[in-house]
Amino acid sequence: MIAACLKWVDRRPEVDPITGVVHDDNRFAGISDADQAALEWALRHAEVTGDELVVVAAGPPQAEGVLREAVACGASRAVRVEVALAAPSPTVARALASVVSSATTVWCGDYSLDRGSGSVPSFLAAELGVAQALGLVAVTLAEGAIEGLRRLDKGRRERLRVTDRAVLSVEGSTARLRRAPLSRTLAGRTATVDVVAGPREVDARVTTVRSRPYRPRPRELAAPVGSAHDRISSLTAAGTSAGGRTDPIVLDPAAAAERVLSALTTWGYRPES
Amino acid sequence: MADFHFDVIVVGAGPAGSCAALTLARAGRSVCLVERGPFPGAKNMYGGVIYPRVLDQLVPRWWEEAPIQRWVTRRMTMMTTPTQAITVDYRTQAWAGPPYNGATAYRPDFDAWLAGKAEGEGAVLVCSTTATGLLRDGSRVVGVRTDRPDGDLTARIVIACDGVNSFLAKEAGLYRDSDPGHFTLGVKETLALPKAVIDERFGVRDLDGVDIEIVGCTGDVPGGGFLYTNLDTLAVGVVLKLPALAAQQRRPEAIIGALKAHPAIAPLVEGGEVKEYSAHVIPEGGYEMMPTLAGDGLLVAGDAAAFCLAAGIWLEGVNFAMGSGMAAGEAANEAIARGDVTASALAGYRKRLEANFVLRDHRKLRGAPGLVLSDRVQKRYPAFICNVAERMFRVDNPAPKPGLRRIARQEMKRGGVRLRHLVKDAWAGWKAFG
């Protein structure tokens, strides 16, 4: 069996910039682009292997709408696990694991739109004791293996290969979800969604004391050196650029090019020639 | 004999489509309501005032459940020049209780509610699905093609409620050539303000609301402006004659900007945060451009049939959409019962419309757009009336007060207002609105 985990979320929440209060509008609820991509990969994967495809959502009854749409797209079976909307990632992962424990491959989105931690797939892999390949920007379904390109920092990429059971998460740009045929959309409206009870316990260790709008935290910067006057002018200079802003200089093209290259050398972007 | 998926397919879950579907589903017909948006009303825009009395028979006591913002209890008509304004301000508490009159509402709320009523009666609503063409058997329409894979859907009758510039009605050849002169552009901004501020600025309480229609505020482009109160937002917008807009090369947002800066409007909208900007074409003064209303196996309703009045200060469409949707549903039901869905069997639709307000209002008001959008009503009369008022109320002692007759004569001359035209326009207005 292959599984896809789909999170039912508000796709267009409105966040009050002053208070940080989030207004949900359930009419715009659905699954994220990343989850849509995950579903598309799961569908393609199931087509290749001929396996059954189970779609799972942990959440409230409204989540069944997206599961029915997934069935209309070609999923074989839909399961909803009853968990609280605010359940923490490990609980969600445990809820999902109870349904997908026999899956060979579990497809997820890289981040959910609301919590946005991207940790559920990793917890799920830990829960299932299987490999993880997360945040993939490209996927290749090969014979007996799946290859993926994972985003690393500083623009690097890592090519991963999984040959055994695994949890994979993909970015939304990796695939575009197919449209469900009309006949299946009509039939899918009444598709049954199995409902199972999820873990009941809540994590009493973590409490949200309050929510507020995002404000950047003060950044630590090296104290300016030099005289008091220099320090004041450097502290009051706009921006955080290392060098002070300079007056424009008028140069002819050749001199301008030379000046640019020498500045890059001084700043350490080019080796000394 | 073909096997149909449904008795009727209704394309478009706007007010017209939902009323048609609701009527048919209640009559026991199988109905599919096809909507291209992710949910009914998701992308629908309009000014903001609905007159839902037409729902009295379809949804008794609709006011107890319809998602409205405020009940309009104060209706103002304002004539403006760039620096002046004269307003007729009518308010009545009679409109603050059942059966009410007009209400401001958000279309995503209202349309979703109405479509929900149709679903409740058994209509099958399919969203995120666009009808891309008609299926035919000879000359008869037998269904629609949609943009989904394997997307053909068949039915005995298709009702096109797909809004202005109806693609389906055009494809069926029900329209003669469309003349851009019959279209106006509606643009609107939604501004957020706290409810208490709106209550105070507009002098209303609780769910009472205000509807202001404004003439003379659109510069050289014939049109009109509006300002409506929602619970904690304002809708401010303009309706502009399309050819003139193109000729003047003015941007509609600049015209709204000028309206918002008008001394009579600025204090009302000040500080409102723009939440939304939207624009949409409106079929204006429908009677002149109305298409043939029925074909074999096909009916058209709502904006798709150009049932809309948008003449400067006049902005009604949702009520006509609901009224025509209901009539189309009834006519389709009868035709199916008789087993004949040809255009002539569907003629009952037009008869119904002629008997009720939809076509009567349109016929009566057929002259209104021309009048309201004329240069005289747009510019000369507002200037004339404002100037007369100004001189009436101005005290420039030691000069003695001039008599009203003299002021009027002087101002008529100054503003190029002829008595002959005044009489003619008054007569035209009397015929149109009287």
Added chain:
Amino acid sequence: MTRSVAVVPVRDGMLAVGGDEAVAECEGRAVLVGSGCAIAARELAVTEVKMLELDDFAPGSWAVALAAHLTDVDVVVVPGSPDGRDLAPRIAHALGRPLLAGAIEVRADGASCARHGGLVIDELVVDGPFVTTLQPGVRGILNASMPAPAVEIIEGGASTRTADAEVMEVLSPDLATIDLREAPRIVAGGAGLDGATRFEQLARIASALDASVGATRVVTDRGWVGHVRQIGTTGVVVEPELYIAFGISGAVQHTSGLGTPDHIVSVNTDAHCPMMQLADLAIVCDANAVLDALEEQLSG
């Protein structure tokens, strides 16, 4: 007393992005894990450092190996880099502790975590020990000199093999196709350039300077380069170290997507446009001619 320690993944002697900030958040206490830890440690201001030398990134096994050394730590701070984000939940799972993901600030008893795409901050308080990921770039660091750190080499890993994906290769960034968001150096052109071919030239110059190409909306609207190259509010928000602007006026919709480059160069015929005001090096000259001269000097 609560103890916090930063766990920082290392690849070939390179610290994960935000690793220095995570260590600073833990007052210089760090566990480095991966390949080339000793080299990476030299870049850090640390007071106490443990090193667990392991080869390919394998979050499942790494977490199990690390957990044994973290049982007495109350707050484990992992940088929110790609490797850190993948590792942290596995550590939390191995330790049976809650994970506070996406923190912008860590305290002894909890953290402030970004939600809803960074629009909302939840203040979370934890009763007991926890693991958290700290978003790179939110904190900044002081480069204060530290006394020589206490170094401990720890062993582990091999015995505890957990299922992990196989790393086939690591690809170095391709500056021509890199996601502009990740580009450390950007050379951008605006309406001051005289045609689409200038952007081909710009691409050649950029590649000689190890930089990527960016553009303004005027340019992308004209179709001279693709929309993915557009920097600004309706394009991508970038965070380069070096930004070179040719013929760009510096409209706020453009500069608001510019981040805080360490160095800005602007070449423009208008000495008074906002881009020139922002620049560390502002040259008044025809940008097209400067591009020609640059290309010549770079190839010479």
